[in-house]
Amino acid sequence: MAYLIRFLSTPFIALAMTVSSYVEGSNDTSRIEYCKDCTNGVIKFHYLSEILESRQKIDIYLPKDYELGAENIRYPVIYTLDGWTLSELVGGVVRHLSQTASMPEAIVVSIDQNSAKGITPQLYNSRSGWSDNPKDKAFWSDENGAEEYLNFLKNELMPFIDQHYRTNDFKALIGMSPTASFAMHSLITQPELFDAHFMFAATDVIGMGYTPETTLIDSLVQTLSKRPEHKGFLYVASSMREAHKQPAQQNNSEALTDALKPFKNFKVKVEHIKNYGHYPMAVQGLLSGLDLIFPRAKFDSSTxxxxxxxxxxxxxxxxxxxxxxxxxxxxxxxxxxxxxxxxxxxxxxxxxxxxxxxxxxxxxxxxxxxxxxxxxxxxxxxxxxxxxxxxxxxxxxxxxxxxxxxxxxxxxxxxxxxxxxxxxxxxxxxxxxxxxxxxxxx
Structure with a gap:
């Protein structure tokens, strides 16, 4: 049975203790009080998965005053991969927007999955622009662990979150660069698992394919064609700098937008973000993606x-x-x-x-x-x-x-x-x- 390592069961009680520590410019530490457990609504633990046979580092960001709420006050959950770079960004931005009356409050679950290789589907470069030979495989997809990781999310982590926290049925998934391919794979193979998918640094990724002759765009169209009324949100973005270096990324963006036009209930936004590189573009991308789901024209309640x-x-x-x-x-x-x-x-x-x-x-x-x-x-x-x-x-x-x-x-x-x-x-x-x-x- 999967179990937790160091689960913080009382995250809301701040226990302060005075400790002796060096403070620059002074030897007096009598007025310094360090928090032993001041989590500010953030819970950190390791989840040992039977399916993966490994432990996953999990950060959970709860809405402000979560512990004061009634049982019927329930929240959407935003799952983000690549916790090493996205955890504090997603948790902080969602908290900020919700506490300034700009989006509904939400629970953020960040996963630091150790390695992107272990969760990506087997993909070919196809029309990604990564090489001249579409039969070349994506350099990080030498393992086909996507199905196993989907199984972990669906049958271990997500049920655990739903059991221990007041969640509703709305779920979003964020991936970046290699893990964006996992997010796209999730949408293609199990479109009901998440309601929204964010893919950062990924306008090249969508040009990859399960075969050298196809792209993930083609596979997504096949999925949606079987369920033309499917409701969902897809946000894909990359750095403009990278798109200038790889013209295929602009082609992929236009191809995705055109291919999904027939599906009226499926909202999509694809863009290239100026002035930011491969990883920093996620800051602007997150704001833009959240605006796709919770458009400010409707959800900004500041007045x-x-x-x-x-x-x-x-x-x-x-x-x-x-x-x-x-x-x-x-x-x-x-x-x-x-x-x-x-x-x-x-x-x-x-x-x-x-x-x-x-x-x-x-x-x-x-x-x-x-x-x-x-x-x-x-x-x-x-x-x-x-x-x-x-x-x-x-x-x-x-x-x-x-x-x-x-x-x-x-x-x-x-x-x-x-x-x-x-x-x-x-x-x-x-x-x-x-x-x-x-x-x-x-």
């Missing part, structure tokens, strides 16, 4: 909540919000929830609830505050803010109930904001005319 608040003629904020996220969910194919609590961002339930409360629109503020608590029932802060809203609305008993809930959660988690919750308790007691002792634990 949406304020707009709803300022236009009550269109309905209550809750009504407008429900309609907006229902439309987004129908577009992408999985349920998307409003952002609960974004840092320094007006487009979250926390911020809009506060603004509605200041405007005296208490019914709407209560609705959104209750929605926030429903989405993050384990958040002491969410319960505290709902208590504040109830108190402002004159609903003192309801305010007391939420305050008690915030105190209970805060005490269990040794919340540093406990003093605020205790102060709220005193305010409520004053309104109810109930005497109370202000202690640190009550």
């Amino acid at each position: 949406i909540l304020n707009h709803m608040r300022e236009n009550p003629q269109n309905g209550t904020v809750t009504q407008q919000l429900t309609q907006h996220y229902q439309e987004l969910s129908e577009y992408i194919g999985f349920e998307i929830k409003p952002y609960s609590n974004l840092t320094r961002n007006a487009n979250s339930l926390r911020s809009v609830t506060r603004m509605l409360r200041k405007e005296g629109r208490f019914d709407e503020a209560v609705e959104l505050g209750e929605l926030w608590v429903k989405q993050q029932p384990k958040s002491a802060y969410a319960h505290h803010k709902l208590s504040e809203t109830y108190l402002a609305a004159g609903l003192y008993k309801a305010a007391k109930k939420q305050n008690l809930q915030s105190l209970s959660i805060a005490k269990a988690n040794k919340d540093p904001n406990m003093a605020h919750y205790i102060n709220q308790k005193l305010k409520i007691a004053k309104q109810l005319g109930t005497p109370v002792q202000a202690t640190s634990n009550n």
